[in-house]
Amino acid sequence: MTRVYLVEDHQIMRDGLRALLEARGHTVVGESADPTQALSDLLHLRPEVLLLDLNLGGRSGLELQAELQRRHLPVRTVVLTMSAQPYQVAEALQLGASAYVLKGSPASELMQAIELAVQGRKYLGANVADLALEALTQPDADPLSLLSPRERQIILMVVQGQSSSAIGVTLHLSPKTVATYRSRLMRKLGVADVPGLVRLAVRHKLIDAEEPVLDH
Numbered sequence: 613m614t615r616v617y618l619v620e621d622h623q624i625m626r627d628g629l630r631a632l633l634e635a636r637g638h639t640v641v642g643e644s645a646d647p648t649q650a651l652s653d654l655l656h657l658r659p660e661v662l663l664l665d666l667n668l669g670g671r672s673g674l675e676l677q678a679e680l681q682r683r684h685l686p687v688r689t690v691v692l693t694m695s696a697q698p699y700q701v702a703e704a705l706q707l708g709a710s711a712y713v714l715k716g717s718p719a720s721e722l723m724q725a726i727e728l729a730v731q732g733r734k735y736l737g738a739n740v741a742d743l744a745l746e747a748l749t750q751p752d753a754d755p756l757s758l759l760s761p762r763e764r765q766i767i768l769m770v771v772q773g774q775s776s777s778a779i780g781v782t783l784h785l786s787p788k789t790v791a792t793y794r795s796r797l798m799r800k801l802g803v804a805d806v807p808g809l810v811r812l813a814v815r816h817k818l819i820d821a822e823e824p825v826l827d828h
Contacts, residue, residue, distance in 0.1 A: 614730055617659040617687075618643035619650045619676065621669040629663065629692075636723055645669065647676040654680070659687060661726055664709075666693040666700060672804040674700070674811075677707040688729035692722065696739070697802035698746040699755060699812070705744065711735035712744075755801055756816055763797040770794060770806065771813045 616638050620626045623645075630640045641657050644650040647668060654662065662680070666673040677689055690711040691704050701712050710733070711725035717737055725735040736744055756764060762783075769779045776790040783790070803809050 614638045614661055614726060615641045615657075615659040616661045616663055616726070617641055617650070617654060617657060618663050619645070619647065619668070619673060620663070620665045620692075621645040621667070625665075632719055632722075633663075638726070647671055647673065647679075650676055651679055654685060654687060661729055662687045662689045663726075664689050664691050664693075666691060666695050666704070667804040672808045674703055674707060675805070675807060677704065677709060681708045688732075690722070690725050690729050690735075695802045696743060697755070698743045699815075700802055701736075701740055701743045703811070705734075712740045713737055714739060755812065759797055759800060763793055763800075766790065766793045767797055767809060767813065771810045 616633055618626050618629055618640060620629065620643070626643050626645075630643070633640055641659050642653045644653060645668060650662075664673045664677065673691065673693070677691075680687060680689065688710040689704075689708065690713065691709050692713050692715060693700075694715050696714060704712055710729035713722050713725050713735075714737060721737055725737075728735040756767070759767065765783070766779060769782070774782075776787040776794065779785070780787045780790045785793075798804070798809065801809070801812060803812060
């Protein structure tokens with residue numbers, strides 16, 4: 613029996629996962645849609661496994677995973693997400709995730725991932741293994757190439773800390789239009805929040821790692 617904590621921003625998904633896990637003999641010790649609350653819970657509940665979505669209503673599960681790595685918390689992370697971006701698979705593994713499973717996979721695959729994680733082993737589904745291999749064999753692949761020139765212009769201004777209103781003034785666009793561009797480019801890149809955009813921009817040398825970024 614494994615003690616599991618759920619981080620997922622859809623209640624119906626958490627309910628389904630709880631039912632599935634408990635039917636297989638695991639114990640769900642807590643759940644949250646918020647990375648900050650989840651971190652607080654993990655510090656005192658100390659589950660064996662964290663079941664983690666990456667897209668959390670404007671925040672990223674990688675933010676939580678990075679904090680767990682920094683604090684050296686002895687919890688095994690199984691990422692369960694819709695995100696099939698090679699660089700996100702690579703980043704999750706670099707941050708110490710034990711497994712990466714795509715939503716839509718069979719329940720047996722998730723159970724196997726949890727079992728192997730508890731044993732201290734890694735697990736990648738067949739499709740995810742291909743994504744990880746792509747990230748490893750093409751480390752310089754530029755996801756920013758997916759963006760239009762206007763979207764590249766806007767991402768640069770976003771990661772430099774400019775608001776939608778300020779960007780709109782500079783580019784002669786309405787704040788609503790800027791927000792639409794911003795949502796679309798984040799969706800294209802599989803990024804859920806501005807910190808994720810900044811990490812991506814630094815990795816692909818769109819901005820310098822030492823460049824200050826304003827709070828959002």
